Amino acid sequence: MTPDDLIHATTTFALLVLSLALALTVWRIRRGPSLADRVLGLDMLVAIAIGFIATIAIRTGFNLYIDIAIALGLVGFLATVAFARFILARGLSPERPQTAPATTGARQPKHGKARQAARRKRRGER
Amino acid sequence: MKHLNILLAMTVVWSAMTGSLSPLNLLLGVAVSALSLWLVREQVDATASKVRPLRFLLLCGLFFRELALSAIKVAVLVVQPKMRLKPGIFAFPLSLTRDFEITLLANLITLTPGTLSVDVSADRRLLYVHALDCSDPAAAKRDIANGFERRIREAFPL
Amino acid sequence: MEAMMGAEPVGMAVAVIVIVLLVAGSLFSLLAALGLVRFPDVYTRMHSASKAGTIGSGLLLLAAGIHALDGAILLRAIAGFFFFLLTAPVAAHLLAKAAHQAGERLHPVSVIDQMPQDKTGSAG
Incomplete structure (x- = not known):
């Protein structure tokens, strides 16, 4: 077995493992439960896509893919930052009520208006 | 003076990214660096700060060691069938004052095992x-204060 | 440009390094995704995505850079790796801050929360 064959076999393994990771991440994005979880899932999706591109660069020997991976990293970071700003501006729409842990700081219930808007949005989706 | 240093560093990064050291490419690098530096001129803090090179390298070494450890620790935690978690948010009293020091500390904390910086209070x-x-x-506060915070203060004396 | 195709065969030493990086990188990515599924709330999930995820994609990128057997490309891959390392904590902490300010609660197993949530500035 030549080194090239070994590397080729390993890229197949890596692609399989990355596909599994991609499936798990997509499950998390589908599941939610809040917008922040989905944004985090998208961030992870970009990271896995970078891994995919790097693996394919090794498999095909086409090194220009590395530049594409770096560019995707840049765009992915900006997208996550933009989504975080969006959450700051709009707020979340929690689908699963949770009980708060012991706190020292005061917690305030969400704005009535914002909650209503969130519910309206959800109803529109389903 | 500090702007010149930043310009130089950016040009080096440019030639590394483009993978060529020809005079024309270096000139283009200087032009692009100057343009981008000019765009953010309001945000750049022009006051030069002292750096101890050896201590700074030590800080970098610590950073990579902690990063590797934290990735492995999270990976091990994930595969355990029953995760024993006691998560929470605690407030760490900062003794660093300058913005870039706080940024550096926050980034280092995020990449250490089991900790993630969330926010800085308005009064810093x-x-x-x-x-x-x-x-x-x-104990966690003590670890940060004696580890990263002390190292940062040593690397960047006032 | 000859940098387009890495046609020359690689030596055994390089092959071993590339294989180790490939396996480690893909496994870290998988564990990060698994953490995303298994951890109880968004803050703990962030730990998994920002550490294991970054290391995973970074190692795969390094593997590609080493496999190219070209100094310029390796340098580019290392620069990209550093870039991911610098941006991942920034993205994670911005997202955590946004989630906390928007009212995302910690999971009930959490023991303490010293961060006040009723801040006026929603930072426009």
Whole structure:
């Protein structure tokens, strides 16, 4: 077995493992439960896509893919930052009520208006 | 003076990224660096700060070691069939004052095992840190103060 | 440009390094995704995505850079790796801050939350 064959076999393994990771991440994005979880899932999706591109660069020997991976990293970071700003501006729409842990700081219930808007949005989706 | 240093560093990065050291490419690098530096001129802090090179390298070494450790620790935690988590957010009292020091500390904390910096209070005296194991916040605070915070202060003396 | 195709065969030493990096990188990515599924709330999930995820994609990128057997490309891959390392904590902490300010609660197993949530500035 030549080194090239070994590397080729390993890229197949890596692609399989990355596909599994991609499936798990997509499950998390589908599941939610809040917008922040989905944004985090998208961030992870970009990271896995970078891994995919790097693996394919090794498999095909086409090194220009590395530049594409770096560019995707840049765009992915900006997208996550933009989504975080969006959450700051709009707020979340929690689908699963949770009980708060012991706190020292005061917690305030969400704005009535914002909650209503969130519910309206959800109803529109389903 | 500091702007010149930044310009130089950016040009080096440019030639590394483009993979060529020809005079024309270096000239283009200087032009692009100058343009981007000019765009953010309001945000760049022009006051030069002292750096101890050896201490700075030590800080970098610490950073990579902690990063590797933290990735492995999270990976091990994930595959355990029953995760024992005691997460929580604690407030870490900052003794660093300058913006770039706080930024550096926050980034270092995020990449250490089990801790993630969430926010800085408006008066820059408290750093809110989320920890996977928050059963003993006092010990965690002590670790950060004696580890990263001390190293940063040593690397960048006032 | 000859940098387009890495046609020359690689030596055994390089092959071993590339294989180790490939396996480690893909496994870290998988564990990060698994953490995304298994951890109880958004803050703990962030730990998994920002550490294991970054290391995973970074190692795969390094593997590609080493496999190219070209100094310029390796340098580019290392620069990209550093870039991911610098941006991942920034993205994670911005997202955590946004989630906390928007009212995302910690999971009930959490023991303490010293961060006040009723801040006026929603930072426009």
